[in-house]
Amino acid sequence: MNMVMQLQSRAYRLISPFQLQEVMVEQTLKEGQVVVEPIIASICHADLRYYIGQRRPEALSKKLPMALLHEGIGKVVESTSNDIKVNQKVVIVPNIPGHLLQNGFSKECSSLCDQEFIDNYSEKNIFLGSGYDGIAQNRLILPAECAIPIPENIPDEIALLSELCTVSYHALSRVKNKLTLPNTRVAVFGDGPVGYLTAAMIHHVYGLDSNRLTVFGAVPDKLAHFDFAKQILVQEYDFHSGEKVDMVVECTGGSFSESAINQGIDILARGGLIILMGVSEERVPINTRDVLEKGITLFGSSRSSCMDYRAVLSEMQDLEYQKKLRAILPLKFTPVKSIKDFKHAMDIAAKHRSWEKIVLEFDWEQT
Secondary structure: OOEEEEEEEEEEEEEEOOEEEEEEEEEEEEOOEEEEEEEEEEOOHHHHHHHOOOOOHHHHHHHOOEEOOOEEEEEEEEEOOOOOOOOOEEEEOOEEOHHHHOOOOOOOOOOOOOOOOHHHHOOOOEEEOOOEOOOOEOOEEEEHHHEEEOOOOOOHHHHHOHHHHHHHHHHHHOOHHHHOOOOOOEEEEOOOHHHHHHHHHHHHHHOOOOOOEEEEEOOHHHHOOOOOOEEEEHHHOOOOOOOOEEEEEEOOOHHHHHHHHHHHHHHEEEEEEEEEOOOOOOOOOOOHHHHHHHOOEEEEOOOOOHHHHHHHHHHOOOHHHHHHHHHHOOOOOEEEOOHHHHHHHHHHHHHOOOOOOOEEEEOHHHO
């Protein structure tokens, strides 16, 4: 590829827990790439784990310094692609496939290259905000394939949720044959944003309602949002004698993973399966005896690929689905005009982890 342009980006980098630094980063724009100026972004629990230093020391040492954030949309300010136009609004895909990093041509990326989910699991991929500068910068260079145009009938704040939604979509798409069976019963563990968006995806895309979709959570106010599903408080339920389900989706993560996974094993019917989506820094002990005796299948799912974004954006054009997604959006966005504003937003997010997402609205011209 021929070099097209040299440019600088202004990045808000995390250099150590709670410590940010504004730096200028030299970048090269190449053929087949676009330059995106972030407009809005949201703070993920993964960002907070880096920010407050909850990752293992070796992970922090390996990945810092870096600009955080991987959930966002932006405006194209430069393009060398015929498919993406300047001033187009796009969703930023943070999971950059390895073959797009090898001058856009090499497919020599992984032993999984012949499988359909290669773009998600190649060891040659990079992920923005996880060892590589993320969205907290005023100029972001992406392969054109990783800048997905936003349909005009999807509001910016709904498109912003596409990263989280695609993670759910990707996981569920791997078991779509089971989800489309008329009698499949599903239980989602987790009453946070990931649990909500996963349950909403199951309801909207696969048509399961409270007769076949149950959500287990620990906080009544959070569970009340899941009005399209049966809602059960984990602390009030007898998992050993309760109704059996065919599939469990674990969306808790952290210290709650152990109880959620084992409770899921308890209520699974023989031959059932568990999708693990929650992230935990510690190893999680599970009841392998019942896994073996029931013939349970477990698989993990993380991140998503460009094809998942296109599918989710298509679903997001539905007004009823948009209405459900708005439940996790705040009434007001947090303006970010400087690194001081960004640090303040991260500090607030670290101290007060609300059910709603924190949405940052960037104004790069003011700095």
